[in-house]
Amino acid sequence: MIPLNPKLFDTDVEQAPIRQGFGEGLVLAGRADERVVAMCCDLTESTKMDAFAKEFPKRFFEMGIMEQSSASVASGMAAMGKIPFVSSYAMFSPGRNWEQIRTNICYNDRPVKIAGSHAGVSVGPDGGTHQAIEDIAITRVMPNMTVITPCDSIEARKATLAMAKTNSPTYIRLAREKTPIITTEDTPFEIGKAQEFFRSASAPKVGIVACGSLVYNALMAAKELEGEGIGTVVLNIGTVKPIDRESVIALAKECSAIVTVEEHQVAGGMGSAVAEVLSAEHPTKMVFVGVHDKFGQSGTPEELVRHYGMDKDSIKNAVRKLIP
């Protein structure tokens, strides 16, 4: 079994923002490889690039509020042999600068790393303008692009280090709020590899495939369902693209149905990626937990996650729907 935080199901489980792990990972990547450079669009503290900026002032570039130019500048830097990281809020990068990422980075197949922070409705009070719930869809559709959605701060750190070592354009999706620590230092991370985070004592009937900040809710739901006699498996999809086809297909073969859980529009997101695999390889009844064609709004993260049907109880209901 994959090692996970022993306090995972405790009420006092440690919490940290996923973006913090990115900031830590970037510093480590910078120490490991001097080709790593970083730029931020006037959100250096917010996206946790400040530690890198402090340690490597010459390799950090304050870009002002220029998301479009930043993506293109990064492409130019990559053309000169660098591994540039660009950070902003996910709404603006890869949101606003999508075409620059497509044509200057992915079409050129340059190893630029886009870090989109404040993804999902759990940004909270800032409201719908700032809640990126389309970013997985618009990044995974681009050829050459890798899309990573860490589930906690520790995984984010490992993912950041791992993506700095590849030659692929990569998007990493980060969240603002503190979320429970799920993994441990010993939990392996590999780009493109999904991991089984939970398996109930009884035979699983439904497979839950989750990503990002909602993996915790999925695990809590699975734990409670186990107590209610409903067996599940929870698969953490750390990488949405390339998706771990083998693990997804194996899960569908073992369970009679699949629930996908993501803090993202259901259209085009991680669930869609899973459905693309399963509909071709092993057609399986699915329920999609995520935002259903709505924009976000102001509120606390908890209120919003519940309102849009992505909380623990909603996941449990989704699983129950699939039990014959």
Add this chain to the structure above:
Amino acid sequence: MTHLHDDKIKFLEEKALEIRKSIIESLVEAKSGHTAGPLGMADIFTAFYFHILKHDPKNPTWEDRDRVVLSNGHICPVLYATMAHVGYFPVEELKTLRKFGTRLQGHPHREYLPMLETSSGPLGQGLSQAVGMAIIDRLDRGHNSNRTTYCFLGDGELNEGQIWEAAMLAGREKLHNLVAIVDRNNIQIDGFTEDVMPLEPLALKWAAFGWHVLEIDGHNMSAIVDAVDTARAIFEKPSVIIAHTIPGKGVEMFEHDYKWHGNPPNKEQGVNAMAELRTLGGQIQSEHE
């Protein structure tokens, strides 16, 4: 670089003529593509690839090379023709322009033609990439790096907001190793630039963003070379050369007519154009000879 001797000017003007012929031939063969911009920029591209640029067609990834970003990718017929004539690939290959399987994509794609620094076509994005290259050149080699990053821009594409983002950043960074060349031919697809979206006072705009501004006749070989020399000698700022050009230059039917921005000549028009094409020697600088 040194000032051009008359012999060199004549050589460059004759090369430019050959390149214009190749542009017409490839466009007629392709049956689609842009005519006005490539013909208008033929002299500048010739001056760059046959005189100004530090490059090696036999070793396109030479680390010490100057970097060239063609931002307005739609004028690639002139880029391809010049690169072929200077030895990057066979001139014969120009006939594959825009055809299935070609390395010469309708807009440049470096996956197909890896000797390009970047792919381009969507307007307004090249200058930012050139800024990224120039920043890294300075980071890696310091202020006395002898590599220069050149970025070719159309005037119509200056409508794009991203150009001014890049201009602002280059100004802040004081990128003396960056030279932008604006093809000021006054046309874009829907009409004359000053009717579609006025750019003037263009020189003042660049100056206000922290750039050293030069304005030249973009068909005068000496002026082109001198302007680049000056730009490279400016140490505290990036430079922009606003090159006044005649769209479609060399074939009267195409000149100054924005309808030729995005259309190719048909076979008959191509034959007429080839017959009419004359060397610019005898027209501009060499007139007195």
